[in-house]
Amino acid sequence: MTPLTVLQLAANRWWTGSADPVLQLTRALERRGHRVLLGLIPGDRFELKAREAGIAPVAGLSLRARAAPGDLVRDVLRLRRLVRDEGVEVIHAHHSHDHWLALLARSARGRPRVPVVRTFHNLRSVRRGRLARGLYRRTAAAFAVSRQIEARCHDAGLDAERTFWIPGAADLSRFTRxxxxxxxxxxxxxxxxxxxxxxxxxxxxxxxxxxxxxxxxxxxxxxxxxxxxxx
Incomplete structure (x- = not known):
């Protein structure tokens, strides 16, 4: 297995349903020899939990969906530099906002476009509008944590060849103490x-x-x- 450099993006600040799976995935990929960078909204519970798990989030990102236009531009430029300077080979988005940022940032000068993949953690995050369909067409793969979400992905234009059902998981060792x-x-x-x-x-x-x-x-x-x- 060839080790990869993966950039995970989670436009989230709270310790919610997507946060713990993101940290579990980050640590699991690292145990398998991959290099993982994690971008999240800084300054709150999610960042604290990441640092407690020994994961230092990428500095210099806002990732706030309601940020000022200047902050959005800075996020895109920062992500492009990360893709270029860190040799990112896959961008894994976990929310709609960071999915759009990943699409805008995946092209770094002098490098081929980095594939963007997306995990859908809940049903309402799968959109069916024209803009969303355009976003999904440019997405290399989608991961659904339930069969219901998987079906909605198909309805939203993500074909079966690019959509994968990966049910939510729990690290049972955390509960055996x-x-x-x-x-x-x-x-x-x-x-x-x-x-x-x-x-x-x-x-x-x-x-x-x-x-x-x-x-x-x-x-x-x-x-x-x-x-x-x-x-």
């Missing part, structure tokens, strides 16, 4: 019952209906089971 379950079991009066815990924002399209349907079936076999929804 020894912890005392007694306080939680006492607080919720769980006793020794088997417990299923779901941690997710309580909102539409989060799969809670499927979870509840599955849990009802589980109760037929384990009537003592309990379900905790954290959100």
């Amino acid at each position: 020894e912890a005392d379950p007694v306080p939680v079991r006492e607080e919720f009066k769980l006793g020794g019952a088997p417990v299923v815990v779901s941690v997710s924002r309580l909102a539409a399209n989060r799969g809670h209906e499927l979870l509840l349907a599955g849990f009802r079936r589980l109760l037929e076999r384990l009537p003592q089971a309990r379900l905790l929804l954290v959100g």
Whole structure:
């Protein structure tokens, strides 16, 4: 496997649904020998979490979607310099704003165009307008974290050959550390019952209906089971 230099862009400042997967992907690629640069909105929770994970974000970027025109121009120029000076071979965008910036920045003087790929972390980020279709035509590949998002990508003009379903993942090793379950079991009066815990924002399209349907079936076999929804 040939190591690559990958530029990941996430126009995000908060510790939200896309932030943790971006950091997990960055570290996983580095473990496989790739060189990864990470651009994000500085000065907030996402940057703090990145630094805690040992990842130093690219300096000199704003990435704010509502930035002044001058800041947008500076971001494009900064990204072009990164592509040129760091030998970036792939730009991986995670939000619509940084997707557009990646498209504008992928051509550095004297170098071929760098392929841009995009991960869609939620359904509403897949747009169907004319501008979005133009953006997607210039995108080398798209990654959807659910089958529903994958189907919407196809509807938006991303053909099946360039769209890949990669379901969201969790690093299970982060949850295997020894912890005392007694306080939680006492607080919720769980006793020794088997417990299923779901941690997710309580909102539409989060799969809670499927979870509840599955849990009802589980109760037929384990009537003592309990379900905790954290959100």
